[in-house]
Amino acid sequence: MSDAIPLARTDAALIALRRILRATEQYERELAQAVGLTPAKLRVLQILSAETGRPAPPSRLAGRMGVSQATVTALVDQLETRGYVLRERSVADRRQLLVRLTQAGAEALAQAPDALQQNFVQGFQALQDWEQAMLVASLERVAAMLNASGIDASPVLTLGEIGRPRG
Amino acid sequence: MSDAIPLARTDAALIALRRILRATEQYERELAQAVGLTPAKLRVLQILSAETGRPAPPSRLAGRMGVSQATVTALVDQLETRGYVLRERSVADRRQLLVRLTQAGAEALAQAPDALQQNFVQGFQALQDWEQAMLVASLERVAAMLNASGIDASPVLTLGEIGRPRG
DNA sequence: GGCGATTCTTTGCCAATCGAAGCATCCCCA
DNA sequence: TGGGGATGCTTCGATTGGCAAAGAATCGCC
Structure with missing residues (x-):
């Protein structure tokens, strides 16, 4: 193992x-x-x-x-x-x-409200501040690595609308 | 916060x-x-x-x-x-x-050799040990969050064969 | 004024995918 | 021992997503 x-x-x-x-x-x-x-x-x-x-x-x-x-x-x-x-x-x-x-x-x-990111967003927002920062940094790093080949990688939020405090 | x-x-x-x-x-x-x-x-x-x-x-x-x-x-x-x-x-x-x-x-x-993960694998392996560890931890965390809804998420490496030091 | 470039649509095609129906086989239980 | 229901796969019919190539309208430059 x-x-x-x-x-x-x-x-x-x-x-x-x-x-x-x-x-x-x-x-x-x-x-x-x-x-x-x-x-x-x-x-x-x-x-x-x-x-x-x-x-x-x-x-x-x-x-x-x-x-x-x-x-x-x-x-x-x-x-x-x-x-x-x-x-x-x-x-x-x-x-x-x-x-x-x-x-x-x-x-x-x-x-098509949350449904989608429900899990992710909730989990994410429950994290400590520094953890969030670390995750974002990591994800961006990975994206950059993958993106090295020059994909457009538009920042469109296909995941659904976000950042909206609902209500 | x-x-x-x-x-x-x-x-x-x-x-x-x-x-x-x-x-x-x-x-x-x-x-x-x-x-x-x-x-x-x-x-x-x-x-x-x-x-x-x-x-x-x-x-x-x-x-x-x-x-x-x-x-x-x-x-x-x-x-x-x-x-x-x-x-x-x-x-x-x-x-x-x-x-x-x-x-x-x-x-x-x-x-279909590396081609694919070329970028990622190379970039990843160039990282410091602790950075690698952090990235893995972050990715797994994100995966877990997304996966909370109970998706199978088989560990199959659809990204291609890995771990091969390119020849 | 006209010719090449740009922008979109049309047409004809193929890959991926599903649900439902069908068939063979297995397994449990009376 | 013999059913009857469950399981594993395939077939069938249909839909979606996607492309390339040809066509049509318009632009812009010379």
């Missing part, structure tokens, strides 16, 4: 990473389902919402999501059908569209 | 988490592509490989991957067609199948 080789530590780190990954993916799925959406569509709404209400062109959404524009088109189509977003032509550049979150979309999004 | 708004820290943690997520997903895609496989199929091979060569029943694969058995059936079908795995009936319980990694499968897997 207790190996002498130091590599076991790398293993442990990767295993933990993988668990984080899986847990988060699963959360995302559950969250989406709770709102009656699919994960991809939910992500669109979340990105839009994270832009503080400003409409965003499909190209931007594609960049943020790391998918092609064709995919975004399909997703926006479906969201538009449900009335969660709407397309408006940009006046400055008429080639460009702007996808805007509607009232209905924002409400749908709001229905 | 001294800070006026402690929530900013939660935000930071979630953002970092999200970046880790995205980076890893993208890595996975690249890795799979390098081997000429899709992420899902690659994952099957990896799990099989992680079991140190012992064949595993589809149910186990499904559990590890967090997908349904129907999905595993489809994936194994395709891997079998390519000769990367083969199915054998269990003698102990003839309802059960065992999926075994073939030589060809192992070789395909071996072609």
